[in-house]
Amino acid sequence: MSDMNSLSRRTLLGTSLAGVASLPFVPGLARADDGTHCAAAGKSDVPPVAGPPRKLTIAWNQSAICTAAVPVAKAKGFFARYNLDVDYVNFAGATDQLLEALSTGKADGAPGMALRWLKPLQQGFDVKLVAGLHAGCMYLLAPPDGGIRQLTDLRGKTVGVTDIGGPDRNFFGIRLKEAGVDPEAEVQWRQYPADLLPVALQRGEVQAITDGDPFSYLQKRQFGLVEIDSNMHGEWAHIACCVIGLRGSLIRNEPAVAVAVTRAILEAGAWLACNPEEAGQIFKPYAAHASAEDLAEMIRIQGHHHQTLGSSFRDDIVRYADALKQIGVFRLSLDTSRYAQRVTQDLFAA
Secondary structure: OOHHHOOOHHHHHHHHHHHHOOOOOOOOOOEEOOOOOEEOOOOOOOOOOOOOOEEEEEEEOOOOHHHOHHHHHHHOOHHHHOOEEEEEEEOOOOHHHHHHHHHOOOOOEEEEEHHHHOOHHHHOOOEEEEEEEEEOOEEEEEOOOOOOOOHHHHOOOEEEEOOOOOHHHHHHHHHHHHOOOOOOOOOEEEEOOHHHHHHHHHHOOOOEEEEEOOHHHHHHHHHOOEEEEEOOOHHHHHOOOEEEEEEHHHHHHOHHHHHHHHHHHHHHHHHHHHOHHHHHHHHHHHOOOOOHHHHHHHHHHOEOOOOEOHHHHHHHHHHHHHHHHHOOOOOOOOOHHHHHHHHEOOOOOO
């Protein structure tokens, strides 16, 4: 692998969490501050919402372990702490439909992957990205005897994905471009249902596959696959992968509620980074094929210790937008700084 890929996900995460307790507080970064719990990014003195409990609806994809902060926030009382009464809507449809649901008030907020949301947000949905929830949850896998050892080995090969326009397809397109491989001209991409990706590998229809947990973790173990790349390598380990989005009207009309629900989810995300075993138990009802122990291990090797807000979060969005320009998702003339300013909102600015 390249130098950028020389650190494993587990080594990087272990180093980050082992050393973070001794570091000074950095605004915008979740930190372990006493070895038993984690402090979330942003202000810690957010008051509960006044009056009777404020009912809210959060849309989420309950099959994705990277959204575990949502059930954790309810199970561990983070929502209740801010006087919020939250219901969930399981939403696994098209991103355009999710953003439309947020824009029209059918849901108040949602976690989602930055690389899935950024292109549809160009359509002008009344939705703002308010925080980076965590880093790292996408993986590129290959058989150990298939001749794929690094990104450049994919030149002339076919990669299996679950969605041609999905975040992992875009991310590994970005990574290939960084490695000097044209992801459009030199690599083919073929779409399969998640459970058929390993079958496509076995049949030789593809030479590598991409996805996220829990599918990637379980398939890697069951089929003896090796990790070629992930977004827990290099600079991408320090860039938010999953974001929190809120409907614009909630931010404008009830800013205290917007701050409270964001803070609750961030606190839940920071908590689960330091309590993976209990978080795995909480998420287990949503993952039929994974044990609580499996889920805890997935949480450990993802970047749940990393959260971003304010200018740091906007910088993440600019970085993604610039990278998407290089692989043809955004036009080259796009002003990425202006775009990031338009689609983000700093709820915790003084």
